[in-house]
Amino acid sequence: MSYNFTVSPDFMPSYISGWYIFNTWIQRQLNEKIHLELYDSFEAQREAIESGKVDLIYANPFDAAMLIRDKGFQVVACPNATSDEAVIAVSAESSILSIEDLKHGTRIASTDAPDVHMMGMIMIEPADLDRDNTTRHICSSYVLVAKDLITDKADIGFFLKDAFEHFSETTRKNLRVLVSSHIHIIHHQLMIGPRLAHLREPLLNHLLEAKDAQAEEVLVSLGFKTWAKVDHEEAEFMIDLMDTLVK
Numbered sequence: 258m259s260y261n262f263t264v265s266p267d268f269m270p271s272y273i274s275g276w277y278i279f280n281t282w283i284q285r286q287l288n289e290k291i292h293l294e295l296y297d298s299f300e301a302q303r304e305a306i307e308s309g310k311v312d313l314i315y316a317n318p319f320d321a322a323m324l325i326r327d328k329g330f331q332v333v334a335c336p337n338a339t340s341d342e343a344v345i346a347v348s349a350e351s352s353i354l355s356i357e358d359l360k361h362g363t364r365i366a367s368t369d370a371p372d373v374h375m376m377g378m379i380m381i382e383p384a385d386l387d388r389d390n391t392t393r394h395i396c397s398s399y400v401l402v403a404k405d406l407i408t409d410k411a412d413i414g415f416f417l418k419d420a421f422e423h424f425s426e427t428t429r430k431n432l433r434v435l436v437s438s439h440i441h442i443i444h445h446q447l448m449i450g451p452r453l454a455h456l457r458e459p460l461l462n463h464l465l466e467a468k469d470a471q472a473e474e475v476l477v478s479l480g481f482k483t484w485a486k487v488d489h490e491e492a493e494f495m496i497d498l499m500d501t502l503v504k
Contacts, residue, residue, distance in 0.1 A: 259290040260312040260453055263305065265445055266296055267317060267370035269420055270398070275478030276315075282475045283313075286463040287456055297397075299369050312450040318443045319371035322496045330448040331457055332492040334464050337485040341443045342418040343376035346432045348406045356436055359384040359413065365393045366402045366411035372499075376438045377415030400428075407431045419480075442498055446487055461486060 262283070264276050273295070280293040291313065296302040303320070305311050306328060316324055318341060324330040347353045363386055367374045378388065394411055396402045399420040405411040418437060421429075447464075449457050464484040467476070476482065 259292055261305075261310055262291050262293045262313040263302060263311050264293075264295060264315045265317040265320075265370075266299055266302055267368060267373070267417060268315075269423060269480075271423070272479055275475075275480070278478045279475050282472070283460070283463075287459060289456070299371065312453045314448050314450075316446055316448050317370065317372055318445060318495060318499060319375065321446065321448075321492060322499065324448055325492060325496065329451045329454075331454060332487040332489065333447045333449050333457055333461050334484040335444050335446045335487050336479075336481040337483040339419075339444055339481070340441045341372055341376075341445065342440065343373045343380070343438045344416045344418045344421045345377055345380055345435045345437075346403075346406065346414050346416060346421065347412065347435055348409065349431050349433045351406075351412070351433065353412065353435065356381055356384050359386055361386070361390040363391045363413060364411045365391050365413055365415065366396055366405035367393060367415035368397070368399060368402060369395050370417060372443060373415050373417050375499075376440070376443075380436050380438060381413070400424075403428055403432060440498075442495055444495075446492065447484075 262280055268276070276295070277293060280291060284291050294305070294310070296305065299317070306314075306324070314324065314330070325332070345356070353359065359381060363381070365377070367377060381391075394405060396405060399416050402411075402414040402416060403424065406414045413435065449460065465486060467473075467484070
């Protein structure tokens with residue numbers, strides 16, 4: 258039997274090869290056939306989940322509730338000492354100096370990453386802004402969000418902090434950070450579906466014990482240091498936090 262693995266579409270393109278390397282490593286550790294399928298958007302990925310085409314997923318935190326409570330997925334692990342944080346930035350030449358300078362009609366550039374957009378919208382609430390009095394342009398990548406700011410097609414942009422920090426020096430010089438989130442609890446998680454549930458413990462053990470040279474190369478290819486176990490209670494706490502933030 259062959260299983261399917263996918264990765265949240267908001268990963269940085271520079272890590273594409275890393276995920277293929279990780280998938281090959283998993284197959285060898287579990288002695289199972291696992292096919293890696295990458296989707297261009299969250300909508301396409303959710304359609305695959307609904308169709309039962311996903312057995313293992315490195316999931317965006319926004320989808321955690323659906324995967325665990327509706328689709329029977331279990332959390333396995335997450336990258337150690339990491340969290341998803343958002344950055345709101347403007348063009349370096351923008352007259353906007355703080356969130357309070359934003360006005361009704363503010364043009365927002367963001368990707369379709371739901372957790373980053375949610376955190377961005379929360380951070381602009383002090384300016385009395387919401388989806389009803391702002392306009393949003395959805396970009397296919399954070400590079401294009403930056404381009405919207407630099408070319409004055411948007412007033413502010415929402416970025417995953419890690420992606421922003423990996424921009425080239427030239428790109429960062431053309432942008433200015435207004436504010437960053439500091440939630441520390443929201444993070445992507447590796448989750449396993451019902452068809453692979455019997456391999457959760459073996460997979461977790463392989464991830465936690467991955468300390469040889471080959472395993473370290475796999476981690477480096479993903480930009481991770483180590484994996485950390487995630488208990489069900491921890492996952493539920495993050496889901497409850499996400500629900501609170503959305504409301």
